[in-house]
Amino acid sequence: MSRPGHMQPEQPTSVDDTLKSAAFLAKTLSDGNRLRILLFISGGRKSVSSIVEELALSQPLVSHHLKELKRSLLVKVEREGPFIYYELSDDRILDIVQTLSDIATDLLKARKTF
Amino acid sequence: MSRPGHMQPEQPTSVDDTLKSAAFLAKTLSDGNRLRILLFISGGRKSVSSIVEELALSQPLVSHHLKELKRSLLVKVEREGPFIYYELSDDRILDIVQTLSDIATDLLKARKTF
């Protein structure tokens, strides 16, 4: 059966819906500080305070960006005593950041060459 | 030699500068209509009016988005008579859009499962 009783009915997902989701993810990646945070926590789960120290950003600003990353499901959160650890939820995000960097570098280089 | 006389001096590019460029590209990808335009012109160079027709968007809106795509160097432009054709400048953009879509789909599926 394609729809067992205990599952939610699967609403058909249009191409446009998927593109909207992709655009939503891209928006989350569209801030330099958020990319720095993503790269930093890609080295293993990190507490908020360690991010604040490493990236030299204010604590509320880091909290705000982490909230955005969580909202787009790009990070997983774990509480451990008074500390809260953030972790990358999908490593393919790193590939995307890397490819975006490569493309940006190439496009700029090609423009200067003209 | 690392710096022949006819070349511009290469200013050192920091990791943060590269991340900023990547973030800038991501911002251009952060709108559903721009992604639709990119996918459409990935099938070969397209005139503005054909984009307007295919995507059912207003002509000024399409022009506006094309300007953004051009500003971030993601498209190349060619005039031919009264028509202006836009073309993808780097096919890796398609991989990125595809991967973003995949990740978005997986993250949403994983969330519903919990």
Add this chain to the structure above:
DNA sequence: TCAACATATAAGCAACCGTTTATATGGTCA
């Protein structure tokens, strides 16, 4: 030169974003 077409630009607007400053929440340990 003029009309018709293809595209770009300008002005305006509600909504959103990144950041700062200030304050609240929640956990730990004495």
Add this chain to the structure above:
DNA sequence: TGACCATATAAACGGTTGCTTATATGTTGA
């Protein structure tokens, strides 16, 4: 309980974004 630490939230701000409506620019063919 209360002081202390880690983190989150709220409010306010200037700046940006996506879109619409209206107008301008530029090309073609008569």
